[in-house]
Amino acid sequence: MKKLKGNLLYGQSGGPTSVINASAYGIIKEAKENNDLIEDVIVMRHGINGALNEDFFFISEQDEVDIELLKHTPGSAFGSVRYKIANFKEDETDYVRLLFLFQKYNIKYFFYNGGNDSMDTCLKISQYMKYVDYEVRVIGIPKTIDNDLPYTDHTPGYGSAAKYIANTMMEISCDMLAYPKGKVTIVEIMGRHAGWLTAASHLATVKGFGPDLIYLPEVPFSIEQFKKDVRRVYGEKQQCLIAVSEGLKNEEGMFISSTSALKDAFGHFQLGGVCTKLSQILNNEMRITSRSIELGTVQRSASHLQSLTDVNEAIEVGRQGVRYAIAGVTDIMVTINRISTNPYKIEYGKHPLSEIANFERVIPPEMINKEGNGITQEFITYVNPLIQGENTPPYVDGVQQFSIMKQK
Amino acid sequence: MKKLKGNLLYGQSGGPTSVINASAYGIIKEAKENNDLIEDVIVMRHGINGALNEDFFFISEQDEVDIELLKHTPGSAFGSVRYKIANFKEDETDYVRLLFLFQKYNIKYFFYNGGNDSMDTCLKISQYMKYVDYEVRVIGIPKTIDNDLPYTDHTPGYGSAAKYIANTMMEISCDMLAYPKGKVTIVEIMGRHAGWLTAASHLATVKGFGPDLIYLPEVPFSIEQFKKDVRRVYGEKQQCLIAVSEGLKNEEGMFISSTSALKDAFGHFQLGGVCTKLSQILNNEMRITSRSIELGTVQRSASHLQSLTDVNEAIEVGRQGVRYAIAGVTDIMVTINRISTNPYKIEYGKHPLSEIANFERVIPPEMINKEGNGITQEFITYVNPLIQGENTPPYVDGVQQFSIMKQK
Numbered sequence: 001m002k003k004l005k006g007n008l009l010y011g012q013s014g015g016p017t018s019v020i021n022a023s024a025y026g027i028i029k030e031a032k033e034n035n036d037l038i039e040d041v042i043v044m045r046h047g048i049n050g051a052l053n054e055d056f057f058f059i060s061e062q063d064e065v066d067i068e069l070l071k072h073t074p075g076s077a078f079g080s081v082r083y084k085i086a087n088f089k090e091d092e093t094d095y096v097r098l099l100f101l102f103q104k105y106n107i108k109y110f111f112y113n114g115g116n117d118s119m120d121t122c123l124k125i126s127q128y129m130k131y132v133d134y135e136v137r138v139i140g141i142p143k144t145i146d147n148d149l150p151y152t153d154h155t156p157g158y159g160s161a162a163k164y165i166a167n168t169m170m171e172i173s174c175d176m177l178a179y180p181k182g183k184v185t186i187v188e189i190m191g192r193h194a195g196w197l198t199a200a201s202h203l204a205t206v207k208g209f210g211p212d213l214i215y216l217p218e219v220p221f222s223i224e225q226f227k228k229d230v231r232r233v234y235g236e237k238q239q240c241l242i243a244v245s246e247g248l249k250n251e252e253g254m255f256i257s258s259t260s261a262l263k264d265a266f267g268h269f270q271l272g273g274v275c276t277k278l279s280q281i282l283n284n285e286m287r288i289t290s291r292s293i294e295l296g297t298v299q300r301s302a303s304h305l306q307s308l309t310d311v312n313e314a315i316e317v318g319r320q321g322v323r324y325a326i327a328g329v330t331d332i333m334v335t336i337n338r339i340s341t342n343p344y345k346i347e348y349g350k351h352p353l354s355e356i357a358n359f360e361r362v363i364p365p366e367m368i369n370k371e372g373n374g375i376t377q378e379f380i381t382y383v384n385p386l387i388q389g390e391n392t393p394p395y396v397d398g399v400q401q402f403s404i405m406k407q408k
Numbered sequence: 409m410k411k412l413k414g415n416l417l418y419g420q421s422g423g424p425t426s427v428i429n430a431s432a433y434g435i436i437k438e439a440k441e442n443n444d445l446i447e448d449v450i451v452m453r454h455g456i457n458g459a460l461n462e463d464f465f466f467i468s469e470q471d472e473v474d475i476e477l478l479k480h481t482p483g484s485a486f487g488s489v490r491y492k493i494a495n496f497k498e499d500e501t502d503y504v505r506l507l508f509l510f511q512k513y514n515i516k517y518f519f520y521n522g523g524n525d526s527m528d529t530c531l532k533i534s535q536y537m538k539y540v541d542y543e544v545r546v547i548g549i550p551k552t553i554d555n556d557l558p559y560t561d562h563t564p565g566y567g568s569a570a571k572y573i574a575n576t577m578m579e580i581s582c583d584m585l586a587y588p589k590g591k592v593t594i595v596e597i598m599g600r601h602a603g604w605l606t607a608a609s610h611l612a613t614v615k616g617f618g619p620d621l622i623y624l625p626e627v628p629f630s631i632e633q634f635k636k637d638v639r640r641v642y643g644e645k646q647q648c649l650i651a652v653s654e655g656l657k658n659e660e661g662m663f664i665s666s667t668s669a670l671k672d673a674f675g676h677f678q679l680g681g682v683c684t685k686l687s688q689i690l691n692n693e694m695r696i697t698s699r700s701i702e703l704g705t706v707q708r709s710a711s712h713l714q715s716l717t718d719v720n721e722a723i724e725v726g727r728q729g730v731r732y733a734i735a736g737v738t739d740i741m742v743t744i745n746r747i748s749t750n751p752y753k754i755e756y757g758k759h760p761l762s763e764i765a766n767f768e769r770v771i772p773p774e775m776i777n778k779e780g781n782g783i784t785q786e787f788i789t790y791v792n793p794l795i796q797g798e799n800t801p802p803y804v805d806g807v808q809q810f811s812i813m814k815q816k
Contacts, residue, residue: 016586018579046588075582082587166807167712171426174483174810175709178424179490180454185705207807293704297593301583304575304713307806387806398715398795399574399615402582 001328004137005037006108011044013081013114013121017157018074018303019314020143021403023113025070026318028059034326042105046079048121052097057405069403071311072393074303077403085121088128095128102134109137109325115144119333120357126331139321140333140353145300147196148360151351152335156317159310159386162200164302165189166387169204169211172293173241182239184230184282184290188275190299192247193217194362200383201243202375212240217247218363219372221256227286229373234288248274304400308389320348344385409736412545413445414516419452421489421522421529425565426482426711427722428551429811431521433478434726436467442734450513454487456529460505465813477811479719480801482711485811493529496536503536510542517545517733523552527741528765534739547729548741548761553708555604556768559759560743564725567718567794570608572710573597574795577612577619580701581649590647592638592690592698596683598707600655601625602770608791609651610783620648625655626771627780629664634686635694637781642696656682712808716797728756752793
């Protein structure tokens with residue numbers, strides 16, 4: 001294996017998670033331990049945008065305390081972006097600029113941290129650099145609360161979001177149960193095409209404080225069946241807690257919430273509002289008072305309630321990427337492979353970027369009940385290890401401490 | 409002082425908080441330590457409703473583990489209610505029933521845990537029992553996330569909600585800051601008439617990750633001024649985080665969100681939706697993309713992020729109530745009096761119920777900036793001690809453990 005000496009260029013992309021900065025921490029730590037090969041970690045501000053604008057953070061210039069705090073900082077400490085890079089055979093502009101900067105900053109390692117779209121960006125850049133014969137090792141670091149990347153047992157970010165959702169649903173349930181004659185409470189959870197996050201609310205149900213009904217994007221949603229389900233539960237309990245995924249679709253595959261026609265740079269619809277819509281149906285058509293709650297961006301940024309397992313894996317995925325790159329591996333995404341569930345045991349692996357980009361992994365049928373309105377034990381067995389342990393934040397004066405990265 | 413031997417009847421009323429059950433714990437513990445006088449604590453299921461329906465929990469029949477878990481259980485472990493008891497001179501029905509049950513269960517101590525309306529209930533019951541010459545000592549235990557009870561420095565429940573809001577706003581801020589060109593994010597926080605909770609978001613601003621603009625019900629809300637404020641901040645930063653109280657009112661005192669005409673049993677409007685309304689104004693009239701987030705019921709039930717100071721005070725307020733009652737005191741609400749802020753020092757006191765019921769304490773002018781869109785250091789000095797310390801939940805398998813009270 002040829003030793004490659006130079007700088008590592010790193011960037012964050014897509015929706016924030018509470019642990020993406022933990023992966024940055026892992027990359028930085030492992031790079032420092034290999035400083036004979038990796039001279040500095042240079043971080044693009046706002047992902048690929050930062051490279052195009054020559055807008056960088058240099059890790060060698062950061063305070064150690066801020067690097068340590070990356071393990072507890074949500075969002076994207078270096079800024080994220082949603083930017084779809086063109087196909088270089090159609091438009092080379094961005095690539096020419098990237099090549100110039102790769103050369104200027106002696107970039108020999110390119111790490112991009114994100115979901116499906118980020119793996120697509122990785123792949124395109126790698127293909128271009130091969131095309132112009134510039135040697136760089138390209139590694140994708142998985143990250144998405146949506147847990148929809150293929151060829152990995154799960155993705156960093158998911159465990160913490162699942163833990164937050166489970167605990168928050170328990171609290172919402174307690175709040176609802178306080179009243180003698182409750183309302184129907186509908187909680188909307190993130191997830192465009194995959195219901196992994198919404199399914200996590202079933203962890204609360206198992207403890208006796210969770211949703212009675214759970215609707216996922218994997219199951220075509222029928223409003224008539226929904227009304228029947230609610231009528232049954234409400235009739236029995238005078239209360240009903242419901243978890244719905246923002247990405248619920250009808251039989252024809254149309255989003256139930258198609259109130260907004262806005263699309264992001266990748267052509268995805270901007271969703272939201274399913275719970276309000278369903279709540280209106282209950283109020284108007286069934287005369288049942290209901291309350292709708294959108295969990296909002298907190299579910300992906302709740303650094304105050306992270307899964308320690310998730311944080312540690314996020315760090316390790318970053319470290320493993322650096323180990324691979326140093327060893328000569330390129331064009332892969334680091335994966336997490338489950339060896340056993342009881343005891344929980346994983347190992348880190350890799351999978352070619354070309355097979356990952358733009359694929360989405362949904363919940364398999366055996367994890368969804370046959371009525372299509374709940375979750376099976378198989379899912380609980382899968383998800384349980386991922387939410388174990390707490391990564392208690394370093395509170396000062398009652399509030400969290402976050403990393404603040406400096407630019408000269 | 410005459411020794412009074414009998415049972416203590418306790419109930420929870422009004423909106424849940426994350427620490428109301430800690431006050432129940434305090435009452436139970438202190439009562440057990442005085443079991444020569446207090447034979448059992450009997451808890452009404454769903455507040456006064458439970459008394460009218462003879463629907464009780466007997467603390468002597470509960471498991472110790474469930475009593476201990478009250479310190480970590482949000483919502484109302486015994487059920488709450490919003491029930492406005494009539495004036496007994498107009499309608500004696502409920503009172504006759506209560507008297508019958510007080511006699512049947514030998515109730516000598518009546519404790520009601522809630523906000524303004526609950527103190528009103530306490531007072532009316534006490535007046536009736538005096539009128540029919542039934543000896544009972546009546547104590548109000550304060551509880552409200554709204555922090556709007558008079559004659560007490562603050563109320564149990566507020567500190568935990570404030571801590572949750574501050575930390576959550578920091579996370580929402582990090583999430584928003586991830587993108588290069590942000591949106592305007594409007595976060596709606598609970599508070600009908602008092603802005604104490606919304607003001608707590610300023611704790612995040614002090615740390616560099618908080619709202620740029622804060623609007624409270626104490627300041628008449630002008631949509632024109634709001635648009636001007638947003639234009640200025642957005643122009644400077646290309647981003648803007650805004651905290652608004654659900655109870656924003658215009659110059660005429662009308663709720664900005666008057667989309668719903670529903671009223672609760674106390675005649676309060678059911679609010680919600682201000683953020684959506686303001687978000688629409690920004691989108692439609694100013695062409696600025698915005699996102700609205702309602703913090704929802706989690707802000708009052710987030711047992712996973714409680715202030716330890718708040719929990720300990722909630723317990724102590726319950727204990728102090730029992731001490732007063734045993735000593736012959738009646739018709740009071742237990743209060744928290746601040747002796748000094750630095751170091752933070754309080755003592756517990758009492759105030760006649762008659763002066764508390766139906767009064768609401770709002771934020772004093774010196775805690776609001778002169779532009780009416782932000783908070784001053786005076787508020788931070790006031791609130792800071794209330795959010796100190798964490799009451800880390802007993803997690804089992806990654807999720808919280810809640811108390812489950814049994815009925816025979």
